[in-house]
Amino acid sequence: MNILEHIREELPWLDANSTYDLTRGKPAPEQLDVVQNIIAQIEIPFELDGIDLRNYGNPEGLPSARKLGASILKSDYDETHALDNSSLTLMHQIVSCSFFLGFKNSKLNSASKIICPVPGYDRHFKLLENFGIEMITVPFQEDGPNLNAIQKILKTEKNVHGMVCVPRHSNPTGHSYSDDNVKRLFELACPHKENFSIFWDNAYACHDLDETIGQTPIDQIAKANDMEHNYFQVGSTSKITLAGAGVSFFSSSKNNLEVFVDFRNAITPGPNKINQGMHVKYFEAVPVEQQMQKLKEIIKPKFELVDQYLKPLQEEGKCTYTKPTGGYFFSFNSSNNNADQIIKYCGDLGLKLLPVGACFPYQDDPDNRNIRLAPTFPDYATLERCLKIFTKVVNHLN
């Protein structure tokens, strides 16, 4: 009997038609129900802050939406803009602006190289790859990106013009960068600051599930290092309210924001202020902390479940992983350097996983060991079935 037949026998509920999916970091319908219940009670605002939300204009966003963004990103109001529905689209526009117009201390070009801690967010890597920007990977140390690796790259490589970071509950590893790590990172980058962009995707700024370290806001660390023009922080409410229908935020130096407004004026007559107004009303009804508490009650048991299934595998030396204190992912590393095989077998059994290398630039996982697990979308019972398939496969292969 081959492995697949074995597992099918062990999991009698498996049939040829069932599909299980741990690929994408999507909120579960139960999370979205929480949001819907609130939104359904809000009247769409057509005027706010004395501004007609129905018309063009206000490229920097509604004042009260900017206030909301500043409270989520822990940034200064004056240095925070509220924009459209996707922080990833914003990152594309920031990179475009750097590439074609340049910010004060950020002038990307086709020879530019960007440091990428790995495993990381697949869409970041694809976005940079599409600009023809070379990505150089660094591993993680316990409290953030590996500083020795960064130091070595900055010493030996030319045209290193930036770094991409998910500083809290990093996608997918769950790392939350310590202040010491970030300060040292800025110190290392400082000699290169005439052209060094720190892309700071704070996608999981308030997505704690367990106690997570406190973090000094990026603008304060940047300013202390005289590098206020070197960071580009983005975030959104996509995983706080509705996925894909949230509001994104951008924080950087005032000078950078001015350049960006000018750039955006050529590519949009202004952000969707109705959606911004809806979000302002939403968080008047439910403060962000209270909202995150409600979502945590749905997500946390799923994270506990993943941990419960992976723990024995780690104890038997078959894998390594760290239970994240928040965010949306688990990052699994197979001890047998056979991620491709695990993914294939899972696929054959109806469990979709991202392809091998998905969390690496150029889809290249040099050790063939990393698999991102996204446990939020399936309901608890379905998640448990996903985990049964996954752990059975690992147990058979490792």
Add this chain to the structure above:
Amino acid sequence: MNILEHIREELPWLDANSTYDLTRGKPAPEQLDVVQNIIAQIEIPFELDGIDLRNYGNPEGLPSARKLGASILKSDYDETHALDNSSLTLMHQIVSCSFFLGFKNSKLNSASKIICPVPGYDRHFKLLENFGIEMITVPFQEDGPNLNAIQKILKTEKNVHGMVCVPRHSNPTGHSYSDDNVKRLFELACPHKENFSIFWDNAYACHDLDETIGQTPIDQIAKANDMEHNYFQVGSTSKITLAGAGVSFFSSSKNNLEVFVDFRNAITPGPNKINQGMHVKYFEAVPVEQQMQKLKEIIKPKFELVDQYLKPLQEEGKCTYTKPTGGYFFSFNSSNNNADQIIKYCGDLGLKLLPVGACFPYQDDPDNRNIRLAPTFPDYATLERCLKIFTKVVNHLN
């Protein structure tokens, strides 16, 4: 007494604090009231077409929103995607995709030149300028861009890789391209079709105020010339429902749409489907034709008023202009090549106009004669005051 003192005496209601503005093509609050009255009665849809609108995904947009887009653009459903709130942002993404990844017959690069009929849309020009793309201007003939000028450019210039068009109620001239004009345009471009992009911004597809010529859909003309991969049509509901909070649409060949979905997957986890759903519900309540009729009742008297004020100036040889059959603008050409002066005097009297050259690439109006007038935003009485200031200035200077 100088000119300003003269005019101030003739217009006793003018005071130092009043501001009048004919710069931007913004809907009037009365237009937006029409929309608000409908929207306020619609329940936000959270599911449609069997799709959960609250979550990520569906990079091509909601089926029923795509249907709406196809009906507005007169394109095929299969070749139409529904996306986010700005067709201009879409155009930026299409140009980015052509520049960095390339479509089948569209591979822009830093040596590319694009043909631009002038006067044209300022944000198009700024967008292309920011990519470092050279713009070559052509004038208009009665039924569209001047074909002789285009032919000459294609014969004499290298790296001419496309053209940007607003084919119906062109911004700001009001031209609606005839089928003959468009067919000839495709014939001229055909020998260059391996790398030729026709950016077709159909922003005013259904914004007729008077009878306007019928137009064969672009995809049909493109297909007849075996150039289905050479056009990129965009449009939106921004000037049909809410400005800045509408839904944008993209139509092109299936092959191009596939390339674009792949490109978009690196820069967004999907469009705002809640907003798309709202728009689908909106047009279930009020069909597009009925909506445009309501808006026309507000806009048309303003266009009549502009015409009434400009006509005597044209009859006296002081200017030329054409009364548009739709859209948002009048394009005024001073016979004295003194647009800068007219704009300056108007500004001194409190009437804001776009700076000279605004409707030309690189802000260069070689004849110093064109001024775009955007009469939709002010109410009727305020518009009349704007026109009094404007015509007094022209009468004194010309």
